[in-house]
Amino acid sequence: MEKEKTRIEDIKRNIYDMKNKDESSYKTSSGLTKEIIEEISDEKNDPDWMREFRLKSLEIYNKMPMPSWGPDLSGLDMNNIVTYVRPNTNMKHDWNDVPKDIKKTFDLLGIPKAEHESLAGVGAQYDSEIVYHNVSDELKKQGVLYMDMETAIREHEDLVRPLFMKLVPPTDHKFAALHGAVWSGGSFVYVPEGVQVKIPIQSYFRLNAPGAGQFEHTLIVVEKGASIHYIEGCSAPKYYVNNLHAGCVECYIREGASLKYSTIENWSRNMYNLNTKRALVDKNAHVEWVTGSFGSKVSMLYPMSILKGEGARCDFTGITFAGAGQYLDTGSKVVHAAPNTTSVVNSKSISKDGGVSIYRGLLGSTKNAVNAKSSVSCESLMLDSKSRSDTIPIVSAANNNVDIGHEAKIGRISDDAIFYLMSRGLTEEEAREMIVTGFVEPVAKELPLEYAVEMNNLIKLELKGTIG
């Protein structure tokens, strides 16, 4: 009897996987040479300082080796990745002016709806360029800046230049250097002193041309006493060529300010997701990371918080889901570099069908970090015996006055729990779903409703593969 297709993620993925015929008007040739970088700079009308920055980054990139730890990246052939593709449109402010096929892509991803549902503004990225950007009038009145990165470089050099890739310098690692050389697109968000942005700002990213990489750069500055919630959600179609995502996020949270940064990532199964996110947290300021990572072939994601001011705090709540053929190496890094700082990390991972889910945490403190408190809890749920889950904590305390706690739990869904739920009429599948939904609830409750719903639906799709 022919086995029925139970991998519903393949069937359902088609709403994410539609490809527009590649009409890209401009493509850099494969391979990373000085000429390519110059072409990119020309195309973007980079100011001289940025052109130089890109070229310097390329030099650094060429000198650095690939990382010697973590998942296997040999499937990435950098020369085959075309880094910059520009779609057939210029920046538009009105949704109605955006070309039809590009609109279709975003319609299916639900962006116009989100706009209507009182989100403050939407920056949508398509093939490395910001296509549509609309900042609500409310935000403009408050003096909040929200624009694509290229425009920010030109129009707000005074704000951007001193900060651009200072928190994540090109020397950090090979993919940061790559990013420095070929970055394209991304958002700049600036919240002036004392401004509380009540409605979350959200952005989408999407990969479309075969072999194209995404290298968006996001820079967020939250001035003294201000607050904002920034959400990013990603999706990419399936390809036979390996795709790379090496974006970079830098956040500056000044004294007494707060930033909540939420991400739902749903990359297609052949993506290498090597993103770098870092936040610098000042005195009495607060950063909150909320992450749901699904999809991709390989992920290496470790949002980092540097608690540099007294009383600074970071909270990290994350869930990763590794299915068949996936290797998700994620975690968080926190550095306590001031007194009375606090970090709370709550990381959950699920693996099934041979998926590998690794939590890698770095918890460090300097001599200044008197009376710092940290609690890290990582919990793994393995849905079958094929899957793998590991916890690799690295704790380095340079100061004996730091109260650091780490708790790791690895488990399976207990048969008794399944029996209990089934005894109330739930099928075995429903019982499993319920337990897994409950497991990720700490993340779901931090997300706006439509994201929580999308995440729970993603989980249900992923789980369907468990039967049969």
Add this chain to the structure above:
Amino acid sequence: MGKKLLEINNLKAEVEGNEILKGVDLEIRKGEIHAIMGPNGAGKSTLVNTIMGHPKYVVSAGDIIFDGKKINDLKVDERARRGIFMSFQYPEEIQGITVENFLRNAKAAVTGKKSGILAFRRALKEKLKLLKIDDSYAKRYLNVGFSGGEKKKNEILQMAVLEPKLAMLDETDSGLDVDAVRIVSEGVSKLRTEDNSVLIITHHNNILEYLKPDYVHILVNGKIVKTGDASLAEEIEENGYDKFKALA
């Protein structure tokens, strides 16, 4: 006399190759309360878990007939949907799922119809009131951080929502203080109708003061050795099981 609800004929069951139930006969009619008592290890919990369909307990002989249909081969959830309910001795903690959310899903599973959130919330409120359970429980995660007494009360709340035909209470009174036993028993009492039945597993007479059994069975060594009325429970309370152990 009501119609037969549960009929067990010569039931033998084993766990990991060890035979625990060695031929149990039992008949429960609609509207009746039955109590099963017996020394530790007699197989009382095994009996109710086998009826519920726990995969760990393998039936090696005999039939379980519920509401006229043989249910030996039915899965746990199918039995639940037919109206069998078990109040667990050690209820599981389920992280991240609220009591309300869980009950709404369970009710939908058992009845085949999903009720709207608000409609269900109203119905749930009534049940909470009936059982003198504070409203705040609805928002708490299922059994997480509940005391023993709270867990048992929550089991009876589930019973109240799901309205089963047969409710099996597995040592619901163990670990409860005198007041809690009374509240739980009163709760069960209020749920009784002519058409549903209760099977109580207990060591003590206490709960049976509030839920007067029509029949009391003594289970020793995997077999029912004596069946009597409520007075049998009093006899056990006074004299223990020695007399009955000899019968096994």
